[in-house]
Amino acid sequence: MIPDPSPDLLARAAQVRRCAMALGQLDDGQRRQAVLAMAEALEQGSEAILAANQADLEAAAAEELAPALVARLKLDGPKLAGAIAGVRQVAELADPVGRRQLHTELDAGLVLERLTVPLGVLGVIFEARPDAVMQIASLAIRSGNCALLKGGREASRSCEAIHAALRCGLAASAVHPDALELLTSREESLGLLKLDGLVDLIIPRGSNAMVRFIQDNTRIPVLGHADGICHLFVDRAADLELALKVALDSKTQYPAACNAIETLLVDASIAADFLPRAVLAFGAAGVELRGDAAAMALGVSHAASEDDWSTEYSDLILSVKVVADLDAALEHIARYGSRHTDAICTGVAATADRFLAAVNSAGVYLNCSTRFADGFRYGFGAEVGISTQTMPPRGPVGLEGLVTYRYRLRGEGHVAADYASGVRQFSHRPLPL
Template structure:
């Protein structure tokens, strides 16, 4: 079993510097933080060629080491993908300020006024695998929400991450935000020791494999936000438009199969299964998707047999398990047993079936007649996301700025003391005021 080492003096110094920078960052204006993001985006654009070259080096090394295709897809950061990531930074800069929002304004008594105001979390620690674009997303969301960030990417993306972080810190150095607010860890020892930085780090966000997330959850006292699995389902109901269902299924699986919001299991109502598979199997074959099915779906053309383990497997690849179910209740039961509470969808023209599915499936995202690939912070209009949370408590689903703020109660009085209210000489009015 891997042990979690004590943090080194250097790591403690860097984490302490990030903490101090975060305190100052939390007191900056909306304009200052937005300008810092614009400077970060400009620096990324200025260093774009070097970042792409660094990524090419990572790709070549990882290919030689036999990195899995799904991780290779996540690792790739070409000029087009980098351009999109930079645009994401600009979009985060343009989002409304999440800080200083008054959520509660209540007069407890004359001259005694309570407010609840949004404030930053402090410092977030983010550990992610093979996703250099995640570094840009997380850094931009952290700075925009007034938080420091300590980031550790996978070793397979080491060259890219260092090139990206160099650009981001250069951008911050040209703004009113200290470059100490962002720190990049480069070794496994540092990433493990990060888990012991309670008191300096306020939240850990893991983005990676089930094993990574489980290990972090089991080895830190710092709160953890994230998801271990992305086992997403698409249920094709008896009242589905078959052509629409095929289109949604193909996109949900093949648009980016390495993503956690790609479907891994297709559930087909028995009355529509034959028509669906007749239309869908050639499309899946054209896209290189391997179908693994139960006995009923194999009888309708699915070539390979599925095992019990397939229903609980996140492939992150062009593999899709298929099951024929007798009714909506059977589909709901399958999702309850094998789902990961990430994103699940139904295709149907039956409003009652749609409403029941949307109400009964306890996932972070529950969709009707659309691809599960929409489970994404950028597509939700968040600008970017720090990750996707499948926990029941908020934040849930794609986590943007609102997931990186908490709140503080502020009470203003004029010599008020609790003893007066205990004695009955004063009484609470509890009158809500305009926000």
């Protein structure tokens, strides 16, 4: 059971929402300047931030935190400078707000526009990683959004120091410092999930388990994904050298990433050619292969269980299945995939087209690594998250994931009765965007 938000949290969230109304009316230059002021203040507060992080690290050592967590928690001088440079880069991103997506004259003097506008208030929940607070806070302000930020408990001192600096920066801008609010307790983090009407989007940054918990316990839209079960299908008409290179990169270039493949599907008619070479290459790369019976007959040493097909290893492990044909591959992906990113290697255009049309994932790839599924690699300049939901925004989401749109209709006393009676007719004339 998720507890209701406390009166204190409700009051603070209401204040953030008030700030959102004001922030939503600022122009591009004002928001850009605010982000630069945040960077400036982070620089001036660097000493305090590094000291706070040091205190977090000491507490982590005393609590014998896992080394991986400590590595993510640690913020040294160069890492902080890099994060501040990142904030400045966000300031330079093109404004996602105020873009006209539609412009129609409904009738003389009655003009409809659809314009992008900020979402309003973001709720962001991190595990550890204090640098993510700077990144997401700058993306929020750049796109005209306020944010409730909840860092990991281990990073509490770091987050507080960063938050204090960010507020300082905003105080030297047109944005009210209350636009960024820091939540500190687990109780507040749970309360955030129930702030429907005050929070427009929740962005979780953490483990699959954390994301799934959030998705299961809030009615607020969640930008993110619990699973990244990505596939590569090696078709009978694949260039096998190319396929092996793509398969290795998709698995090993960064196995912990959500866009790394978990399952390799191999067309039966080339399996005897391809799999023995793949077994050697993956073995050399330190990857454990888990295969079905047909794959094991061709050299895969471990047996895959039914669970393997729906497991995100996030590690140097890969499940391997020999499939009869393209249709069998499509069926496997439809059944076990998480609609993240799936790829085919083939030399036949018709086969490629069928795969790219039939696989219902955010990313469908031909003859290239699934590791390209990333906002920076797509050229968005930033990545807010990767969404595996079906409705937009899906896939890697840049700044445009933090805006919505609004219809603006300007008339001169126009009333609907005149169109119902036939006195007037709609023109629906497209105007230049």
